[in-house]
Amino acid sequence: MEKYLLPEHMLHFGLNIYQFGHEACVPAHTFGPAVRQHYLLHYVLAGKGSLLSEQGHWDVSAGEAFLIFPHQITTYSADKKIPWEYMWLEVDGLIAQRTFELCGLNRETPVWTAALPRGHQALEELWKLLIAEDADRPIKLAGLTCLLFDALISGGKNSAVPTSNDNKQLDHAIAFIERNYQNSIGVSDIANHCRIDRSYLSRMFQKALGVGPKQYLLRTRMNMAKTLLQDASLPIKVIAYSVGYNDQLHFSRAFKQHFDLPPTEWRKRYPPNSDCIEL
Incomplete structure (x- = not known):
């Protein structure tokens, strides 16, 4: 079962939903190696399997x-004896990017685990509501996805907990970037806004997100540019x-260096009405 949305339905919201679905796999079913153009999140309802990428192997x-990251080569396989049943969601945009960062998900740690033994139950109910929804109701789907993202952040074992001063300053810096990426700002502007030293700002970003503020600003701009390219006008x-x-x-x-394609070619290859990758 698969349901698709047209990206222009969600244009400029900061969250693009491309497809979602549910599948009960046969034993040893394998997909890949393959590359995705957007984030692809799977939630395992039953059974088990494994994920393989250049960064490692996870059961x-x-x-x-x-979580599978854009432009990441991955292979994932159902167990031979107890194959998994999962639901999936393909997304991108600033909201998705920020959510996965807050969940502590990255290419080296792509698996989300509940903080409490049965802490996944509320999340599972939200997944089921999302998967059951019609694809022609994009606003409701966006709302359900945001609720799902909130549950991922609040219930994750590795999610960032904004209690320390570092966390508050990091959130302050990220909020400044997300409000001002369209302006000619740099690392000094971010540090000055947060009233902290540049080197301290860089260490804070590296520790929490694995990238510096300059790279985070670039990634934010490139992800928004990719969204805007969906509007052919x-x-x-x-x-x-x-x-x-x-x-x-x-x-x-900068766009070509980030995505390996210049913006004009990216727009030709991935037009708004192009088919999503079949799972």
Whole structure:
């Protein structure tokens, strides 16, 4: 069972939902090696299986979730004796990016585990509500997805807990980036806004997210640019300016370095109405 959305239904919301579905796999069913263009989150309802990427190998069981990152080569396989049954959600956008960071999910730790033994039950109910919803109700789907993301953050074993001063300052810095990425800001502007030293800001980002503030700002701009490219009526020059680049050539160079394709080619390869990758 698969349900698809058109990305333009969610344009400019900061959350793009491409597809979602449910599958009970046969023993040893394998998908990959393959590459995805967006985040692909799986939640395991029953059984077990494994995820393999260049970063490592992970066993995943019922009540856990695993995340595949854009442009990451992965293979995932159902167990030979107790194959998994899972639900999946393919997304991108700033909301998705921030959620997975807060959950502590990255390429080296892609598996979500509940903080409490039975802490996955509420999350499972939200998954079922999402999967049962019609694909022609994008606003409701966005709301359910946000509730699902909130449950992932609040119930995850490795989720960031905003209690320390570092956490508060990190949230403050990220909020500043997400509000001002379209302006000509840099690391010094972020540090000045948070009233902290640049080197301290960099250490804080590296410790919490594994990237520096400069890389985080770039990633935020590139993800938003990718979203804006879904609108075929927007010229590249306008998109460049909208994500903080006054020079279209500079923007195109940065986009190509980040996604291995210049923006014009990316738009041709992934037009708004292109089919999603079949699972």
